[in-house]
Amino acid sequence: MSRTDRGLLIPLLLGGFVVLVLSIGVAVTIGPASVSVSDVYRVILGHIGIGSAGVSRIEDGIVWQLRLPRTLLAAICGAGLALCGAIMQSLLRNPLADPFVLGISSGASTGAVVVAVLGVGGGALSLSTGAFAGALLSFVLVMLLAAGAGGGNDRVVLAGVAGTQLFSALTSFIVISSADAEQTRGVLFWLLGSLSGADWTDVALCGAVALLGMVLCLFNTSALDAFTFGHDAAASLGVPVKYVRILLLVITALITAALVSAAGAIGFVGLVLPHAARFLVGARHRRLLPTTVVMGAIFMVWVDTIARTVFAPQEIPVGVVTALIGVPAFALILFRLRRSR
Numbered sequence: 001m002s003r004t005d006r007g008l009l010i011p012l013l014l015g016g017f018v019v020l021v022l023s024i025g026v027a028v029t030i031g032p033a034s035v036s037v038s039d040v041y042r043v044i045l046g047h048i049g050i051g052s053a054g055v056s057r058i059e060d061g062i063v064w065q066l067r068l069p070r071t072l073l074a075a076i077c078g079a080g081l082a083l084c085g086a087i088m089q090s091l092l093r094n095p096l097a098d099p100f101v102l103g104i105s106s107g108a109s110t111g112a113v114v115v116a117v118l119g120v121g122g123g124a125l126s127l128s129t130g131a132f133a134g135a136l137l138s139f140v141l142v143m144l145l146a147a148g149a150g151g152g153n154d155r156v157v158l159a160g161v162a163g164t165q166l167f168s169a170l171t172s173f174i175v176i177s178s179a180d181a182e183q184t185r186g187v188l189f190w191l192l193g194s195l196s197g198a199d200w201t202d203v204a205l206c207g208a209v210a211l212l213g214m215v216l217c218l219f220n221t222s223a224l225d226a227f228t229f230g231h232d233a234a235a236s237l238g239v240p241v242k243y244v245r246i247l248l249l250v251i252t253a254l255i256t257a258a259l260v261s262a263a264g265a266i267g268f269v270g271l272v273l274p275h276a277a278r279f280l281v282g283a284r285h286r287r288l289l290p291t292t293v294v295m296g297a298i299f300m301v302w303v304d305t306i307a308r309t310v311f312a313p314q315e316i317p318v319g320v321v322t323a324l325i326g327v328p329a330f331a332l333i334l335f336r337l338r339r340s341r
Contacts, residue, residue, distance in 0.1 A: 009281065009287050009290070009291075012280070012281065012291065013290055013291065013294060016291070016294035016295065016298065017294060019298055020075065020294060020297050020298050020301070023298050023301045023302065024068075024071050024072065024075060024301055025037050025040050025041060027067075027071050027301050027302065027304070027305045028040045028063055028067040028068055028071050030305055030309055031062075031067060031308070031309060031312075032312060032313070033058075033059070033062050035059055035062060035063060035067075039055050039059060039063070040063055040068075042055060043055060043059070043060055043063040043064055043068075044063075044064075044068070046060075047064055065199075069198045069199055069200050069202070069203050070195050070196070070198040070304065070308075071301055071304065071305075072198075072203050072207075073195055073198040073202050073203050073206060073262065073263065074195055074198075074263075074300045074301050074303070074304035074318075075297040075298075075300060075301050076203065076206045076207050076210050076259070076297070077195070077206070077259045077262075077263050077266060077269075077300055078269055078273075078296035078297045078298070078299050078300025078301065078303075079210060079214075079293040079294070079296045079297040079300075080206065080209075080210035080213070080255045080256075080258075080259050080296075081098075081099050081256070081259060081266060081269040081270040081273075081296060081300075082269055082270055082273035082274060082277075082292045082293060082295065082296025082297075082299075083210070083213065083214055083217065083255070083289060083292060083293050083296070084098075084099035084213075084252040084255050084256050084270050085097070085098045085099055085269065085270025085271055085273060085274045085292075086270075086273075086274035086277070086285075086288055086289055086292045087217055087224070087248055087251070087252050087289075088101055088252055088270070089274055090224045090227055090228060090285065091153075091224070091227055091245065091248055091249070092153045092156060092157060093153055093227070093228070093230070094153065094157060095275070096271070097157070097271075098267070098268075098270035098271040099252060099255075099256040099270040100164070100256070100265070100267065100270075101156075101157060101160045101161075102138070102139055102142050102143075102156070102160045102163070102249070102252075102253060102256075103138045103139070103141075103142045103159075103160045103161075103162075103163025103164040103166075103167060104135045104138055104139055104253055104256045104257055104260065105135075105164070105256070105260055105265040105267075106138060106163065106164045106165075106166075106167035106168045106171065107134040107135045107136075107137055107138020107139065107141075107163070107167045108131040108132070108134050108135035108138070108257060108260040108261055108265070109131070109134070109167065109168070109171045109191050109260075109264075109265060110134045110138075110167045110170045110171045110174070111130040111131045111132070111133050111134020111135065111137070111261075112127050112128075112130050112131040112134065112187070112190060112191075112261075112264075113130075113171050113174045113175060113187055114130055114134070114174065115127055115129070115130030115131075116130070116183065116186070116187060117174055117175060117178050117183055117187065118174065118178060127190070127261075128202070128261040128262055129261070130261075131257075131260055131261035132257050132258065132260075132261035134167070135253070135256065135257030135260055135261065136253070136254075136257055138163050138167055139253040139257070141163055142156070142159045142160050142162075142163040143156075143159075143249070145159040145162065145163070146158075146159035146160075156249075171191075175187055175188075189317055190264045191264055191265055191319075192264065192265065192317030192318075192319040192320055193263060193264040193265055193266040193267075193317050193318035193319030193320075193322070194263065194264050194315075194317055194318060195263050195304050195307075195308075195318055196308075196315060198262070198263075202262040202263075205258060205262070206258050206259055206262050209254060209255055209258040209259075210255055210258070210259070213251045213252070213254065213255040214289070214293060216247070216251055217248065217251060217289055218286070218289060218290075220244055220247070220248060221284075221285035221286040221289065222239075222285075223239045223244045224248075224285040225283075225284060225285055226239045227239075227244075228283065231245075263318070264317075264318075264319065265319055266300075266318050266319045266322055267319055267322055267323055267326070268322045268323055268325075268326025268327070268329075268330065269296055269299065269300060269322055269326070271326065271330060272326045272329050272330050272333065273292055273295050273296045273299060274288070274292050275330070275333045276295060276329070276333070277291040277292040277295055279333075279336070300318075300322075303318060303321050303322055303325065304318055306321055307320075307321045
């Protein structure tokens, strides 16, 4: 990275991080029970051993047990899904690729439904565990199908489409044949994306997976830049194409599986945010990936805030809000891409 690029990127990322911290602090205050921003930060500092919170037990519970883990999980989901979208679009050289192109979302949905509706595991397995197992199973089947078809980016996309349709059909069959009305409503709400059950375990697990994935992706930014010109060009530049390709596909699959298992299927984040980041910082991945992560986190914090407050006490699935915002945004991006050519 040149000195000029670094001089532009660092202030941008610092500004984005400040906006993210402020967004989390403000978002936690929004809800039926009024809590001030200063109270939020006092609660946080109190729980990490810096001073005393100085708030009531109810306010402490609202901030620490309910709103803060949910808001942090929203930020992690936004960051992780946006990162996976940027990786998939570059790796597959497809501007329409997103984290769910490998059928991971559909597999996670099937796994969750198998646990919730069919009772597999006898109560020992949680919804998140079933979703994670289903996501990994879907990824393995899609990769085997793509390899059997000869490999290549187009084969991966086609195998992902086939896997998505297969697991979507299985999910629908299980729900229609075995679920009662209450189970159907609960499963449908989860499938559309929901952060209502977020806790600190989800935050720790998803945060660790997303952070590790981001670090590994940042170590491969040069290879991703080379993939922009095609696999042959990347190989001629000394990139171990097969190894890097498999590594990055596995990373995106694990991140997506972890996030979907905790929050359900949230669309359009991984599709739209990488394009928005490219407009700001260009296509070089050392700039693109950190910018995409910060933008995705900020975006999801406010999407979740809208989802839980606009029609309170009724909550809107997060995936519905991302689609309502994402479709017009993506249409705008497509028009701008057309005008720039």
